[in-house]
Amino acid sequence: MYKKQGSNFHTSSAGFTLLELMVAVIILAILAAIAMPMYSNYITKAKARSAQSDLVALSLVLESLYQRNLKYIDSTGEKTVSDYLTTNTMAGSWQPSADTFDYKLTVTTTTYSLKAIGKDRNSGCEITLTNTNTRTITGGSACGGLASW
Template sequence: MYKKQGSNFHTSSAGFTLLELMVAVIILAILAAIAMPMYSNYITKAKARSAQSDLVALSVVMESLYQRNLSYAAPTTNPTTTTAQTQNHAKGW
């Protein structure tokens, strides 16, 4: 733009105004409010599918043991108390 002689206006085109910054923050907040519940649902469904596939794999192992021994394994109490112990105990299947 051209500056008039004797004008006291000083226009600067560098940076953002506070209003532009607040509009950008509001838009990001709206997008985050929409995206977070969708991501949470996605994670929940993924964990459910993983658990389902683990149970199917366990049933295949149990049926294989039955075919070899003609009896199912006797249930035992859980020998583990932490997640790390359980993962170490069950890493064979």
Template sequence: MLLNRKSANSQLGFTLIEVMITVVIIAILAAIAMPTYTNYIKRSNIKAAQSDLVTLGLVYENFYQRNLSYPSTSYTSTATLKSDFAQWSPTKEDFFEFSTTTTSDHKSYTLTATAKNSTNLKGCVLSINEKNARTATSCNGVTW
């Protein structure tokens, strides 16, 4: 009596057609998922830059509380901002360049985050002022 004996024609693996169908299904899923994931990453970087601007705004407001005026210097780079305001440390300085402008009477300011050209957010500009007016330009549909 022969029990559990496999026939000579039994299949031991996958056919080429089965493998090709699996590869096509994976390719379709990847084609749908990758743009969605890329968009998610862009939006999260923009939201983090917005948070960095709000934090810098709080630093400016703290400065105003102590001096009854905003800083007299308009900063053009993230590095100079970080050196003068050690309590502020942006999380997205690899993606955005932060700058500020202050009016001559030191009673108002505008804080700006501009996407660096080396990122996939090129052209995105975020800003906030002392009245908490916020703008987002060319930022992948993200608004404040």
């Protein structure tokens, strides 16, 4: 019997070829290109929802003041919420959870209007709540696409 000699190199499937590695990298890049904008929009919407809950919590503080005094504390013009709360110690220690919003307050003896104005990632988003529970939101994509609350 005569045996034929084969080649001296071995074929092994122990690793990845460069082509397989490049295909995996391309697939990951496509997935990241799809996921990153969706995640960014999710964060923007979450910050706007957080501002909404801050406004509701602040309205509860103001309603509590009204129950104790039978009037909202007088104010002239629009103030920042922190200025209002420091001058009215009865208002408690309300702290906003959304750091990308500034909070403004317009209050008279019988009415109030709360406004959250977006900054940074939420720039252009404006959320309003009044003492009659009128809720508005403007800003479209700056609010993560929220149209109502």
